[in-house]
Amino acid sequence: MPKRRIVxxxxxxxxxxxxxxxxxxxxxxxxxxxxxxxxxxxxxAGKWKDIETACSIDIESDDVRLLPKITxxxxxxxxxxxxxxxxxxxxxxxxxxxxxxxxARNSKTSSTGSVTVEPRTIETTRIIKxxxxxxxxxxxxxxxxxxVKPPKGTVAAGSSHLQF
Numbered sequence: 001m002p003k004r005r006i007v008x009x010x011x012x013x014x015x016x017x018x019x020x021x022x023x024x025x026x027x028x029x030x031x032x033x034x035x036x037x038x039x040x041x042x043x044x045a046g047k048w049k050d051i052e053t054a055c056s057i058d059i060e061s062d063d064v065r066l067l068p069k070i071t072x073x074x075x076x077x078x079x080x081x082x083x084x085x086x087x088x089x090x091x092x093x094x095x096x097x098x099x100x101x102x103x104a105r106n107s108k109t110s111s112t113g114s115v116t117v118e119p120r121t122i123e124t125t126r127i128i129k130x131x132x133x134x135x136x137x138x139x140x141x142x143x144x145x146x147x148v149k150p151p152k153g154t155v156a157a158g159s160s161h162l163q164f
Contacts, residue, residue, distance in 0.1 A: 019138040020085040026131060027088040031077045037127055046127035051075070051091060054100040054117050057110045066099035089135060097128040 006013040029035070035046035052075050058067045073079055074087050081087065090096070102108075103117035104125065110116070 019135060020089075023088045023092055023131065023135055024083065024085055027080075027091060028082055031080070035127055037130070039126075044123040044126055046124045047121075050100065050117070050121045050124040051096070051128075053115045054096075054103050054108075054121070056115060057103060057108055057117060058099060060111050066102065067096065070096070092128050092131040092135065094129065094132050097125040097132065100128070101125045 006015065026035070030046065030048045030051075034048075037044045037046065055067060055070050055075055058065050058070065069090055073081065073084075074091055100117065100121055104119050104121040107119065108117045
């Protein structure tokens, strides 16, 4: 069977038809493997362990949490419902990336001292932010983008999608 390709100039276009399934698939793959991203001559590694570490520290903090919606259903590979888009989008969210970045910049350690969010974890936050941005741009659920996330919504003349 021939490989079907869309090529514009020298750039191959890869159509993404089912954005929610893409996000679930990425989450399911990240559970088993590290995600490697080549960006600007750098190699970034996204690791599920980084997400687990940051979330366990957040859960231990009890009083003021950065990630109050994150539960064991989001983190424990044995309990994650593999078909729940909402859980995957909460993991691959701006909120998750921001929380991990704050912890990584401060080398946050758990109250028991057993785990630390290392500065290298910033690589994982960049990958989470990438998928959050892709989801916002491709899941055109709204016609008018909210002010806090301008690229969110359907592609239209004058929208910021093309700058991405």
